[in-house]
Amino acid sequence: MTITHASNEEIIGRSEINDIEAILSVCNTDPNEVQHSVKGGGDTIFTWDYSLARPQLRKLYEKAKTGQWNGSTDLDWSTSVDIEKTITADQLLIGSGIDPSLYANTPLAKWNDKEWLEFGIESRRWTLSQFLHGEQGALVCTAKIVETVPWYDAKLYASTQVVDEARHVEVFARYLDEKMGGMYPVNAHLKMLLDDIIKDSRWDMTYLGMQIMIEGLALAAFGYLHELTGEPLLKKLLRYVMSDEARHVAFGVLSLKEAYEDMTDAEIKDRQEFAFEASIRMRDRFLQQEVWERMGVKPRDVVPITINDPTRKFFQQLLFAKIVPNCKKLGLLDRNDKWLRHRFEEMDVIQFEDHEDTGEEFTKFEIGAPLATVGE
Ligand SMILES: [Fe+2]
Ligand SMILES: [Fe+2]
Numbered sequence: 001m002t003i004t005h006a007s008n009e010e011i012i013g014r015s016e017i018n019d020i021e022a023i024l025s026v027c028n029t030d031p032n033e034v035q036h037s038v039k040g041g042g043d044t045i046f047t048w049d050y051s052l053a054r055p056q057l058r059k060l061y062e063k064a065k066t067g068q069w070n071g072s073t074d075l076d077w078s079t080s081v082d083i084e085k086t087i088t089a090d091q092l093l094i095g096s097g098i099d100p101s102l103y104a105n106t107p108l109a110k111w112n113d114k115e116w117l118e119f120g121i122e123s124r125r126w127t128l129s130q131f132l133h134g135e136q137g138a139l140v141c142t143a144k145i146v147e148t149v150p151w152y153d154a155k156l157y158a159s160t161q162v163v164d165e166a167r168h169v170e171v172f173a174r175y176l177d178e179k180m181g182g183m184y185p186v187n188a189h190l191k192m193l194l195d196d197i198i199k200d201s202r203w204d205m206t207y208l209g210m211q212i213m214i215e216g217l218a219l220a221a222f223g224y225l226h227e228l229t230g231e232p233l234l235k236k237l238l239r240y241v242m243s244d245e246a247r248h249v250a251f252g253v254l255s256l257k258e259a260y261e262d263m264t265d266a267e268i269k270d271r272q273e274f275a276f277e278a279s280i281r282m283r284d285r286f287l288q289q290e291v292w293e294r295m296g297v298k299p300r301d302v303v304p305i306t307i308n309d310p311t312r313k314f315f316q317q318l319l320f321a322k323i324v325p326n327c328k329k330l331g332l333l334d335r336n337d338k339w340l341r342h343r344f345e346e347m348d349v350i351q352f353e354d355h356e357d358t359g360e361e362f363t364k365f366e367i368g369a370p371l372a373t374v375g376e
Contacts, residue, residue: 003266005272005273005339011273011277012281020300020304020307023287024289024299026192027188027289028187028191031185032185036191038195038198038199040144040199041201042144042202043148043201044147045149045203049152050152051152052153053153054151054258057151057251057255058156058157060254061156061157061160064160064164064247067366068163069167075236075237075240076232076236077174077178077233081231084117084121086230086231086234087120088117089230090229090230090231091116091120096119096120098306099309099311099312100116102309103302103305107297107298107301108297115295119295122295123291125176125184126288126290128180129185130184130187131221131222132176132183133191135165135168135169136169137194138214139162141194141209142165145206149203149255150203154251154255157251161244161251164244164247164248168241175233175234175237179233187290190282193209193213193214193277196274196278197209197214197278204260204271208252208271208275208278209274210252211249211252211256212249212252212256212275212330213279215248217320219245219246220319221319222241222245224315224319225238226238240367243367246365247365253330257330257331260331260332261331268335268336272332272343275327275332276343279320279323279343280347283316283319286319317348317351317352320349320352321355322357324344324349324350324352324353324355325355327340327344328357341353
């Protein structure tokens with residue numbers, strides 16, 4: 001039986017992945033919303049089999065127990081953070097993240113140092129805010145995994161991840177509040193993805209959306225910012241969070257590898273489409289529409305350039321450095337006539353396929369271990 005995948009239109013709501021009007025039409029309709037409720041799908045599963053069936057997951061569980069840290073006492077919250085100085089120093093290293101020379105015919109042409117600095121500050125605040133909202137997504141998704149995964153060893157492990165994510169929400173929220181002067185609301189593309197993950201009733205889809213896609217991207221993004229920033233509190237915060245995140249992605253890879261082994265082509269097709277949808281949503285959010293609006297610039301005037309800006313593109317591609325090899329390890333790239341491989345080719349991220357996957361890599365991220373450069 002030949003498997004036919006759904007069209008781009010059906011999966012992501014537009015036929016062209018770079019359709020800017022369609023991307024920008026997704027925006028936060030209620031920035032003041034305080035509570036957001038989603039009907040979660042899926043059965044809660046008890047298991048009476050308490051035997052050790054998955055030693056690798058149990059090993060990860062043991063690691064998690066000894067890898068705990070305390071967000072209120074292990075980080076020095078008395079550190080004073082001068083945002084302007086921090087961003088100026090960080091910008092000296094990598095610039096503003098976009099190439100100003102490409103924006104000659106836009107409102108950015110009139111920007112002087114003051115605006116570029118302001119842009120840098122808003123970008124940092126926006127980035128950390130989306131990390132925070134993603135962390136809450138991870139908290140909720142992993143609590144759901146505790147309920148829905150049928151395996152005892154996975155329930156034990158997931159319970160430790162719930163505590164980890166609570167700590168991540170705690171430290172990012174505190175950093176934004178005390179050191180950055182506030183936060184941005186959740187980005188609409190990210191929110192849409194979180195909703196889709198929670199709504200899906202199949203337990204492995206929670207893992208695929210969260211542990212593989214969102215956390216895979218987070219691990220790369222945290223690594224990049226950790227390496228870049230000279231601000232000591234943020235640097236240490238990210239280092240600690242990464243030591244947990246690497247375990248989380250490993251949890252996803254180990255669990256799904258087993259779950260996908262016996263899946264039919266038709267079942268794999270659904271997973272491939274979901275991985276593609278998640279990739280597009282995450283890429284769309286990095287266009288940071290809200291930052292442009294805060295800067296008084298219409299996103300429509302700059303995003304068509306940003307989407308092809310090589311500086312930005314390089315950064316965006318780096319974010320897939322963990323996702324692509326992990327999808328390959330799970331067998332998602334090449335099943336069904338290499339469908340996902342072709343999608344990643346279109347997105348220009350396939351070059352990461354042979355990078356190290358995160359199934360075993362987590363020991364490298366343990367607190368105290370020296371870190372390799374992201375993308376290596
Ligand atoms: Fe996290
Ligand atoms: Fe995580």
